[in-house]
Amino acid sequence: xxxxxxxxxxxxxxxxxxxxxxxxxxxxxxxxxxxxxxxxxxxxxxxxxxxxxxxxxxxxxxxxxxxxxxxxxxxxxxxxxxxxxxxxxxxxxxxxxxxxxxxxxxxxxxxxxxxxxxxxxxxxxxxxxxxxxxxxxxxxxxxxxxxxxxxxxxxxxxxxxxxxxxxx
Numbered sequence: 001x002x003x004x005x006x007x008x009x010x011x012x013x014x015x016x017x018x019x020x021x022x023x024x025x026x027x028x029x030x031x032x033x034x035x036x037x038x039x040x041x042x043x044x045x046x047x048x049x050x051x052x053x054x055x056x057x058x059x060x061x062x063x064x065x066x067x068x069x070x071x072x073x074x075x076x077x078x079x080x081x082x083x084x085x086x087x088x089x090x091x092x093x094x095x096x097x098x099x100x101x102x103x104x105x106x107x108x109x110x111x112x113x114x115x116x117x118x119x120x121x122x123x124x125x126x127x128x129x130x131x132x133x134x135x136x137x138x139x140x141x142x143x144x145x146x147x148x149x150x151x152x153x154x155x156x157x158x159x160x161x162x163x164x165x166x167x168x
Contacts, residue, residue: 009051010034010044014083017055026085029094033080040073041066045081059083072099 001021005012013030015022037045045063048054057063061083065074076097079089094100 014059017058029088
């Protein structure tokens with residue numbers, strides 16, 4: 001448990017404002033909620049010119065929910081900005097929130113594809129065989145070993161090595 005309050009007043013969790021001992025990650029969840037709110041709405045949920053009024057709002061959890069927020073965004077913000085740290089969202093709950101799942105790729109196991117009566121496995125095998133019959137390039141040095149040892153520039157000519165496409 002931590003006891004020392006730190007950070008910006010607008011991001012302070014209620015338990016810090018009260019001066020209570022607190023668990024670090026629950027305070028981080030709260031300040032993440034402040035950050036998320038600010039990123040979506042364009043302003044902080046708790047702002048007052050007087051610190052005493054600011055702390056009253058934080059302790060009561062008074063902030064406005066703009067009408068343009070989606071239901072999923074409202075749910076995650078409310079979960080992050082829950083006054084009671086024991087009821088605040090956990091990391092696992094945050095990760096499973098629908099708002100965070102939007103646009104996340106869904107992993108689908110590969111399925112065998114049939115293209116013109118050919119299975120995917122047959123296509124892979126055909127591709128593998130065609131690579132065996134391909135041309136490979138092998139470098140040939142035209143300069144002498146002495147020139148190489150002396151640190152001189154060496155001209156490299158690539159000569160194609162052709163494999164016999166018809167097996168014997």
